[in-house]
Amino acid sequence: MNQNMEYGHDYRFIPATSLKSGSGIEVLPDLLCYTVQIVNFCLVGDPNKEDFVVVDAGMPGSANEIISVAEERFGVNSRPKAIILTHGHFDHVGALIELVKHWRVPVYAHQLELPYLTGQKSYPEPDPTVEGGMVAKMSPMFPNEAINLGKNVQILPSDGTVPHMAGFKWIHTPGHAPGHISLFREKDRSLIAGDAFVTVKQEYLYKVFTQEQEISGPPRYLTTDWMAAKASVIKLAELQPAVAITGHGVPMSGELLTTSLEKLVNEFDQRAVPNYGKYVN
Numbered sequence: 001m002n003q004n005m006e007y008g009h010d011y012r013f014i015p016a017t018s019l020k021s022g023s024g025i026e027v028l029p030d031l032l033c034y035t036v037q038i039v040n041f042c043l044v045g046d047p048n049k050e051d052f053v054v055v056d057a058g059m060p061g062s063a064n065e066i067i068s069v070a071e072e073r074f075g076v077n078s079r080p081k082a083i084i085l086t087h088g089h090f091d092h093v094g095a096l097i098e099l100v101k102h103w104r105v106p107v108y109a110h111q112l113e114l115p116y117l118t119g120q121k122s123y124p125e126p127d128p129t130v131e132g133g134m135v136a137k138m139s140p141m142f143p144n145e146a147i148n149l150g151k152n153v154q155i156l157p158s159d160g161t162v163p164h165m166a167g168f169k170w171i172h173t174p175g176h177a178p179g180h181i182s183l184f185r186e187k188d189r190s191l192i193a194g195d196a197f198v199t200v201k202q203e204y205l206y207k208v209f210t211q212e213q214e215i216s217g218p219p220r221y222l223t224t225d226w227m228a229a230k231a232s233v234i235k236l237a238e239l240q241p242a243v244a245i246t247g248h249g250v251p252m253s254g255e256l257l258t259t260s261l262e263k264l265v266n267e268f269d270q271r272a273v274p275n276y277g278k279y280v281n
């Protein structure tokens, strides 16, 4: 393993949290959604077996917590086969370098996300002027520089399969980030959506804190391509997921998910796209 990895220089602890921080929800027997401050990561795999993967890598400074959640579920000294990234925003790669060093596992991401994972390209600056609440206003403190994973990150297979996640396919869902992906398992229609859509109004601090469940488009302050974001939500709704774990908010399932997704698709321009902001139009 190449040890030459580096976070963006602007990486730091972000003082924002939620009531769900530090707790996990077992969405399915082999699917755990765990909340670190204001973001979720997933452990995918049967806890009675040794094979599992981690999807996304939490907030800056959360590596020890992620490791202990994994060890609690899969046993002391257990380690995943891989870490799969839905995208490379700071709140999804915040503990990644420590995790890769500790577990010595490969990281997989979409090809279009690679420049942001190998230190070549920073994400556009978050937009504090976008329509929304306090989280949007405080977004300038969010890191947007690229993490550099060097040779530790690999491109997802082009046939749609996901390494070490049998039954899951990756789906390109750009808009929030160019190489954003979601993960879908046909067998039980489970969806790991990343930030393609979320189940909390992520721009509003009190909603983030209480985690009030409400379907929402991708977090506004970091979404730069709203046309693509809309097409991605339509693509995911067409899969008719039975359960969805999103990057932010409480997992949603059944009738509530179906009707909420339908509403998000039909009213995307009003509900998801901000009325103003520097990445609109």
Ligand SMILES: [Zn+2]
Pocket: 087, 089, 176, 195, 219, 222
């Ligand atoms: Zn994001």
Ligand SMILES: [Zn+2]
Pocket: 039, 089, 091, 092, 195, 219, 247, 248
């Ligand atoms: Zn996010």
